[in-house]
Amino acid sequence: MAGGFVELSLEFARSINEPTDRQEWTDEAWVQETLHDADAFAELVRRYQGRLYRLAYRMLGNAEEAQDATQEAFLRAYRALSSFRLDASFSPWMYRIATNVCLDMLRSRRPQASLDESPLDPPATLSVEGAVAERERLRAVAEAVGRLPVGLRTVFLLRHEAELSYEEIAQTLGLPLNTVRTRLFRARNALKELLKEWL
Amino acid sequence: MRAELSCDEALRYLQLRLDRRLGAAEGVTLAAHLEACAGCRAEAAGFEGLSVLWRQREMVTPPADLAARVMAQLPERAPARRPSLLAPVLAASGGMLLLLAWFVGELAAPATMLLEGLLNTATALWSDPLALWNVAPELSGAGLAMTLEVLLAAGLGLALLAIAGLLAFPIAGRQMARAMEGAS
Numbered sequence: 001m002a003g004g005f006v007e008l009s010l011e012f013a014r015s016i017n018e019p020t021d022r023q024e025w026t027d028e029a030w031v032q033e034t035l036h037d038a039d040a041f042a043e044l045v046r047r048y049q050g051r052l053y054r055l056a057y058r059m060l061g062n063a064e065e066a067q068d069a070t071q072e073a074f075l076r077a078y079r080a081l082s083s084f085r086l087d088a089s090f091s092p093w094m095y096r097i098a099t100n101v102c103l104d105m106l107r108s109r110r111p112q113a114s115l116d117e118s119p120l121d122p123p124a125t126l127s128v129e130g131a132v133a134e135r136e137r138l139r140a141v142a143e144a145v146g147r148l149p150v151g152l153r154t155v156f157l158l159r160h161e162a163e164l165s166y167e168e169i170a171q172t173l174g175l176p177l178n179t180v181r182t183r184l185f186r187a188r189n190a191l192k193e194l195l196k197e198w199l
Numbered sequence: 200m201r202a203e204l205s206c207d208e209a210l211r212y213l214q215l216r217l218d219r220r221l222g223a224a225e226g227v228t229l230a231a232h233l234e235a236c237a238g239c240r241a242e243a244a245g246f247e248g249l250s251v252l253w254r255q256r257e258m259v260t261p262p263a264d265l266a267a268r269v270m271a272q273l274p275e276r277a278p279a280r281r282p283s284l285l286a287p288v289l290a291a292s293g294g295m296l297l298l299l300a301w302f303v304g305e306l307a308a309p310a311t312m313l314l315e316g317l318l319n320t321a322t323a324l325w326s327d328p329l330a331l332w333n334v335a336p337e338l339s340g341a342g343l344a345m346t347l348e349v350l351l352a353a354g355l356g357l358a359l360l361a362i363a364g365l366l367a368f369p370i371a372g373r374q375m376a377r378a379m380e381g382a383s
Contacts (some may be wrong), residue, residue: 038277045266053261067262074269081278138257159218160253166218185214192245199248 027090034081041081044090045074051162052098058157059102061146069105073098092172095162099154099172106150137198144194148187155180156187204232209239213246295360303353 025033027047033040052073057066077097084093145153158169169180192199204212212229215221221229233240 035277035279038273038275039270041273042266042270045269049261049265049269053265054259057259063259063262066259067265070261070265071269071272075272078273078278137252138255141252141256166220181214184218185210188214188217188246188249192249195249195252196245198252199245 027094028086028088031081031084031090032086034078041074041078044077044094048074048094052094055095055098055157055161056102058142058145058161059099059150059153060105061142065105069098069101073101076101089168089171092164092168095158095164095168095172096174099158103150103154140195140198144191147194148190152183152187152190155183156191159184204228206232206236206239209233209236210242213239213243217246217250291363295356295363298356299353299360305352 022043025043027044030040030043030047034044049070053066053070056069056073057063060066060069073094077094080097084090145156148156154173155169155175158164158172159166164172166177166180166184169175170177173180175183209229209232212221212225212232216226216229233243
């Protein structure tokens with residue numbers, strides 16, 4: 001009986017604290033909801049699937065692995081939801097998990113490669129031979145991003161694909177703000193060099 | 200507002216401008232530098248071109264059934280929050296500290312009595328070593344008995360505190376580490 005009363009009180013507290021339109025709920029509110037009702041996780045999946053898939057696609061370079069990475073990221077997040085601090089922000093936490101999944105997949109793909117120090121593969125610039133077709137240009141951008149050392153690629157994509165702020169990237173990757181700024185600068189410089197014939 | 204900008208600073212400003220983090224005053228300074236410096240103008244054009252190229256990148260969309268696949272692979276039970284041990288453990292540690300403080304307070308009065316007794320004994324023995332038998336009752340008096348009693352209790356309290364600490368800190372440490380680490 002006491003348990004029922006507590007449940008009722010919690011339900012009442014939730015009902016007065018949350019906006020009536022569930023679409024307006026914050027991510028963190030949906031996390032809280034998922035702790036009571038597993039199906040509520042679907043809303044977080046709906047909100048983040050596109051962003052995480054695009055990040056994974058650019059990190060890994062192909063659709064199949066991007067899909068696996070996205071699924072794995074959501075699964076890891078779901079399993080870890082009970083340890084998510086409700087006063088924290090969900091977005092960097094979720095991106096951190098997705099980034100770690102991608103990095104794990106890249107490591108298992110090339111175990112000998114150092115994530116931060118791997119040099120750019122030769123040739124230094126991409127060829128523009130033949131017709132400058134739209135398709136080739138798009139492929140050139142994707143290839144150039146794929147040639148960035150992983151440490152630079154991650155920061156670049158979190159900034160330009162996920163559109164996170166410097167602070168959010170620092171939080172996501174556990175890096176000092178200055179390192180984020182430096183890596184972003186180096187990534188842009190490298191891309192500018194790789195794509196100079198397209199600029 | 201600074202009148203001049205070095206090329207290194209101009210490059211840093213260019214990065215900030217790309218991220219819309221450049222203030223209006225810095226923007227003016229950068230514009231003045233770019234007008235005067237052909238090298239930095241070329242760099243700026245390169246970065247702008249890169250931005251344009253990136254905005255025109257291939258758009259990718261997740262497979263239509265991705266969300267359904269994700270939901271299908273989840274365990275059925277909701278990921279219930281584990282009850283935190285942090286609060287009870289900290290409360291227990293606080294309680295033990297209060298107990299220790301009480302013991303220390305209790306110890307003060309008998310310790311003074313014991314000290315006085317010892318002082319009297321020393322003084323008596325100094326003047327007449329054979330008077331030991333006469334002052335012996337001072338030592339076995341209330342001060343000594345109470346002090347020993349309280350010392351014993353304080354020792355017991357300290358031992359309990361040490362045990363609580365040994366249990367509390369690893370648990371509290373793990374809880375805090377888990378909370379800070381999230382799911383990484």
